[in-house]
Amino acid sequence: MFSDALAVPSSAALALRHATQDTHRLVEAVPLMQALGQGRVERAAYAQILRRHHALLAGLENQLSDWLSTLVASGWHYRRRVPALREDLRTLGQQPDPPVAAPVADNDAARWGTLYVIEGSQLGGSVIARSVRKHHPALADALRYFEMADDDPAGGRRFQAVLDQRLDTPSARTAAINGAQAMFAHFHTCLAAEPGP
Numbered sequence: 001m002f003s004d005a006l007a008v009p010s011s012a013a014l015a016l017r018h019a020t021q022d023t024h025r026l027v028e029a030v031p032l033m034q035a036l037g038q039g040r041v042e043r044a045a046y047a048q049i050l051r052r053h054h055a056l057l058a059g060l061e062n063q064l065s066d067w068l069s070t071l072v073a074s075g076w077h078y079r080r081r082v083p084a085l086r087e088d089l090r091t092l093g094q095q096p097d098p099p100v101a102a103p104v105a106d107n108d109a110a111r112w113g114t115l116y117v118i119e120g121s122q123l124g125g126s127v128i129a130r131s132v133r134k135h136h137p138a139l140a141d142a143l144r145y146f147e148m149a150d151d152d153p154a155g156g157r158r159f160q161a162v163l164d165q166r167l168d169t170p171s172a173r174t175a176a177i178n179g180a181q182a183m184f185a186h187f188h189t190c191l192a193a194e195p196g197p
Contacts, residue, residue, distance in 0.1 A: 113179025
């Protein structure tokens, strides 16, 4: 007989990671993101990546602005990404793309799932920033967005603790997984889109 404890991840973050691993891989397989992760991105492609991240995060931060401002009471606060993206784009002499509407997350648990994707991308951002610094030092002044996690190394652990508090029922975890899946799909759509005219 198998223990139920072995079948169900013990933390909300592990449950989300397990349930979203396939959609996460699809985002990582986008050619722009593969090139970025491997240090094979030139200035124009890097600016395109920043513009696309700006579009999807500006849409999300606009839509969830009121809710995001309430999160301080949870013991964790959302650090807005759009200002860092705008500064990086300004450094590169680029204009940001307009916001793209984010998937609708109609309950708190789904919103926490959406934030799981955003916070996870910040952890990966540190790895990306090191690679860009190594392979393209001329872009080092435009890494504010990807280096945001470095400003608060314990932020990821605090976020995971809050996830466990907020996603403490099977239904909340299911809603969070749905929110995370939708956000990964949104990332994929935005990052895989062909460049506009």
